[in-house]
Amino acid sequence: MSKKSRKLIRSGATSAPAEAQPTPTEETVEPARSFYFLPATEPLPVAEADLHQLMKLWRHGRATRTIGQVISDGYVALFSVLLVSAMIISTVINAQQGMTGCSTQACDTGRLLVPSAVALAGFALAVAVSRLFGPVLASAAEGSWLMEAPISRSRLLRGRLVIPLIAALVVPVLVTGLVAALSGMEWASVAAWAAAAGAGALAMVAFAANEQTHDRDTVLAVLQGVWTAAALAVGLVVISVAAGWLSASWITTATTVRPVVYALVVAGLALAVVMVVAALRRLDLIRRARLVSGGSLVAGMQGAMFALDFGLIRDILVERKAAAKGHVKPTFGRGTGLTALIWRDAQRLLRAPGVFIGLVMSLLVPYAADALRMSQLNPLLSGLALTAALVPFLGSLRVLTRTGGLARMMPFKTGELRGAAMVVPGAMAVLWALAATPAFIGIASTGADRSLTDGLSAAMITAAAGLFGAVRWVTAKKPDFGQPMMATASGALPPTLIFNLVRGFDMVALITAPLILGAPAYWSAGIAVVVFLLLRSPINMEDMQAEQEAARRELAAAKAGSKAGSPGAKTKIPPPKR
Amino acid sequence: MARKSVVLKVSGLTKAFGPVVIVDGFNLEVAAGEAVALTGRNGAGKSTVLRCLIGADRPDDGRIEVNGVAVSETNPLIRRDVATVIDDLDFFPDLSVVEHLDLLARAHGVPDPEAAVDAVLDEVQLVPQSGQLPGTLSSGQRRRLALATAFVRPRKLLVLDEPEQRLDTEGVAWLAERLIAERRQGLAIVMASHEPMLVEKVATRVVRLGERARVVEESGE
Secondary structure: OOHHHHHHHHHHHHOOOOOOOOOOOOOOOOOOOOOOOOOOOOOOOOOHHHHHHHHHHHHHHHOOOOHHHHHHHOHHHHHHHHHHHHHHHHHHHHHHHHHHOOOOHHHHHHHHHHHHHHHHHHHHHHHHHHHHHOOOOOOHHHHHHOOOOOOOHHHHHHHHHHHHHHHHHHHHHHHHHHHHHHOOOOHHHHHHHHHHHHHHHHHHHHHHHHHHHOOOOHHHHHHHHHHHHHHHHHHHHHHHHHHOOOOOOOOOOOOOOHHHHHHHHHHHHHHHHHHHHHHHHOHHHOOHHHHHHHHHHHHHHHHHHHOOOHHHHHHHHHHHHHHHHOEOOOOOOOOOOHHHHHHHHHHHHHHOOOHHHHHHHHOHHHHHHHHOOOOOOHHHHHHHHHHHHHHHHHHHHHHHHHOHHHHHHOOOOHHHHHHHHHHHHHHHHHHHHHHHHHHHHOOOOOOOOOOHHHHHHHHHHHHHHHHHHHHHHHHOOOOOOOOOOEEEOOEEEOHHHHHHOOOOHHHHHHHHHHHHOOOOHHHHHHHHHHHHHHHHOOOOHHHHHHHHHHHHHHHHHHHHHHHHHOOOOOOOOOOOOO | OOOOOEEEEEEEEEEEEOOEEEEEEEEEEEEOOOEEEEEOOOOOOHHHHHHHHOOOOOOOEEEEEEOOEEOOOOOHHHHHHEEEEOOOOOOOOOOOHHHHHHHHHHHOOOOOHHHHHHHHHHHOOOHHHOOEOHHHOOHHHHHHHHHHHHHOOOOOEEEEEOOOOOOOHHHHHHHHHHHHHHHHOOOEEEEEOOOHHHHHHHOOEEEEEOHHHOEEEEEEO
16 A cells, blocks of 8 residues: 555544545644533432423423313314214114024024134233233333432333223223124123123233233243134134034023123133232332333334334334344255245244244135135135235245345346245245135035136135235335325325335235126236236336436437537538648 | 456446435446545545445436446346445344355355355354344344355455444454455455555555545545
8 A cells, every 4th residue: 555545544534524625634632621520429319209290391391282272173073083983883782783683593603702702812912912012111211211210110110000901901891892792792791791801801911010020921922822722713613603514502692601701700800900919019120121122112113103114013023023032043055046045935934833823824714704605705805814924924025125235135136036035925825725725616505606616716816816915015115205295184195105004905906806896717817917027026117217317318428429429520620821 | 467357437426315415426447456445524425425336326327337237236247246235234034144144155156155154154253143143143243244245155346335333353453354355366345434444454545535425535556
């Protein structure tokens, strides 16, 4: 390296901001600094209530409207909510009265089992959400500012425990109550089932909070699995009875089992009280990292929700799961080129066999649709279920498309990369189609009645719809707030934000529409082929515009060059010297 | 003496973000076996130039060629020849450190991928972390993994944006030795750096950028 280079490097490290001209190194005079140290006195005792009061004061200080003004401005919204609620309640009451008259065995079965399945699913969901977020959580700011202070954490965290407990009580009560009412139960039974669902979910969240104070998770994981399996089993029984595969003679009425439900309510509430008391006593012991982890997750998911970027929400959860796992037993791949990518995708499945549970569960949908006389809508419903089930199989495609970094490192065309990342999920979709074919042929006594060829083609098209729906879901671009906005009643929004709501589902609807409308299957197949080509090598309008612009510039440059050097160009000849 | 072949050729590169012009008519030629260091204050446009060089950002004007091929991020020839370490590198959350390198080596058709991966892993001192998932790596380890992804595959041009970031002192010394060896092997290198030692040791030419990435001073071969 030359002396000039060395001098340049040394001056670059210390010099002032560069100017348009080379700048010589200038000697800078450091300004005199003064430093502040705390006075050497004992700090005053801190009261949590004072801190809370201070924060409340800050928040109230930022308010720009009074509560009266807000209510006054929001009266239209308030009346709308009241009106819509009244309509919903009226509809539910009418439906309940209509269903109460049904006394067939199928109605009795549904009345008993469907609310039970919903309640069990609610328990599983309560445990899953509690495990994910805490259930007690604190924001990163609280973790940094309040948890560091010498104060009692339990007083700060009590409110954080109450919120999930209220949610666990209210949401299952409403949902199970609605389902129970729609199934045609008597109102007393509706109340009992709703209360049981609420009390059970409450107990689950309270138990999860207590486990959180002990920093344990194993029992919760087992409970989540048990409730999920129980909900699925009950759902299977409902389908089997409706399809006529299972005798319903052993099923009793909802009224008969009502005392058992009351007992469950009492047990659930008792467990909840005991667990809440136990958790409250130990709130001080929850590790800050665990509290803040749930808060950070909520913050991240809130941010993603504002952009309706569901893919990002899933990314956050996947990253979190991977970080919790931390370490795997490495395996070497096989093959070279694109084969290596496909082989690695296959190896991933062995590492995370849990994804197969979702795929197998999605197989229930076509059979349920057939059993419940919804054969016409079967492709759409099953396609949507398969879309959700195949998303976890497309992790590779997601990472390769969400940022350009990894794709840039691979020596392949974008279409080749995408195609390779679809091979393993595509194989799963084909297997799903083969397993679902009987449902599309019509195996239930009340279901569809198709030939083997028609059933197989319907299953294959549904599988393609599910696969391409999932591909679209994982590869869709996040909303670009730098692009021209669209005027809506809610203000200016990027167009892609609206489409994000239906991404993935749009492909399923598009491909299965001809099947649902009774058109020949080749229409759906044709649409599926076009969708595949577009998803494999998407049209990028920005790229096309940039290429067009570059071509225009080159053409202009070429024209200018040819004009200057062409034989026809006029050349000035200097006059001869005399 | 025969002139070395030009690997990277940039002419009239211009890039603006809205009304703010970041790079204005930047020109550069880098031959095989040459290492060019871009220096300059924060915001001078070093990273923007590098992002345009690899096709991550689309220039508003100008032409960039690698071995005579116009740069496009999606062109497989460019992807084959240009190894990059910039900040937008993503990782598969469920693949371990060694599996990332193995996948990359195999994707590029490296003849003995396991041996290549072992050697590079040993060199970047990530052998103890070989089974770890990327989410659990420290920022320095992630940087080492990013550098390893560039060294485990065939390449003709190496584009590095502040490669010394988050590396410890020994790591920077190792990186300098490695880049010198790369250069001697005939590789073309373009890097932006704030580390005087790295620039002094590795660069055969230093290009100091001022405002709008205009070349304030150029020194070296």
